[in-house]
């Protein structure tokens with residue numbers, strides 16, 4: 001194949017990866033570069049049809065450098081985390097052959113070939129919904145497919161971990177544990193699946209995306225400061241989490257919702273207590289978050305968890321409880337006048353229909369919940385919520401076939 005001919009081809013792979021929410025939190029690193037945590041964590045993977053990243057990776061001899069576009073905008077790939085993922089995947093790359101198209105890449109060629117990456121989140125990146133977890137998991141998964149990496153998913157999780165800690169848990173669906181490991185090189189700090197997404201199908205997840213003007217401390221910075229200053233973090237990682245982990249695995253295995261909910265809430269509370277115990281203290285939850293916690297206690301057996309921001313992730317044991325929860329949430333946090341219900345409650349809206357909520361009028365007609373005792377009109381918090389997402393547990397990363405799903409042009413390797 002002549003030099004000119006060989007420059008023509010572009011080889012691509014496109015994947016979609018879910019995001020995840022921790023029910024036993026990761027907070028604190030023992031190694032900042034390798035991203036090794038101070039404790040194990042457990043998460044649930046969320047349905048990718050509502051929250052996921054889609055990533056296309058392409059290789060071509062005509063590319064002169066590695067480039068990346070995130071949600072349509074070119075970003076620098078010089079950051080250490082991207083470089084770690086690219087290096088680790090290239091190191092594991094194998095031969096790739098496509099005789100029809102005259103493509104033959106030897107494993108040793110990958111070092112000299114450049115990639116183009118385009119990634120897109122189907123939810124707002126700024127909403128504080130673990131976009132980096134879905135993004136890095138998807139990047140690693142797609143690169144591994146492109147470069148014919150043969151390693152198991154667990155091995156890939158240790159690469160994704162070096163992009164963002166929580167990303168390692170997004171390589172599996174269902175319930176996932178990130179074992180902290182104890183080796184210095186991090187090779188045993190990997191994610192494993194505890195149960196797949198069909199294990200506990202009754203669970204319903206409701207996310208309240210809180211309108212927040214405040215710029216929060218990033219997880220990376222926040223946890224570094226907690227490691228440096230919080231003694232509660234030490235007690236948590238050494239004493240509380242090891243015990244809780246065993247109980248949580250047991251609760252998941254038995255589908256024991258009361259235990260699952262108790263542990264989830266307690267762990268979220270403790271993570272935020274560690275944040276308060278940090279100097280200077282970090283405040284991720286706000287008044288709206290606190291109101292949601294109170295409501296969860298009023299709606300029978302609902303669990304809540306909060307990451308590094310004010311958004312609530314509420315988990316109901318079944319659809320019946322989810323209806324009650326949604327009705328209560330919408331009673332106190334109705335859509336602002338300019339918003340229709342279909343842009344206020346997103347995701348699996350069948351829950352809304354089942355709860356008898358078809359329009360704004362149905363929400364206005366909701367009767368005050370039992371806790372509203374006085375005759376005065378109950379306090380409502382219109383505008384405090386941006387939108388809700390109804391979702392459920394979901395599966396791990398998948399490869400998307402066909403050029404029409406790709407974010408890069410099959411001929412040029414540039415964003416479509």
Ligand code: DP6
Nearest residue numbers: 022025026164165166219220307308
């Ligand atoms: C509160 O994974 O975003 O969401 O490893 O520095 O990229 P880095 O941090 P990140 O932290 C997530 C923290 C958390 C809890 C969790 O997901 O376990």
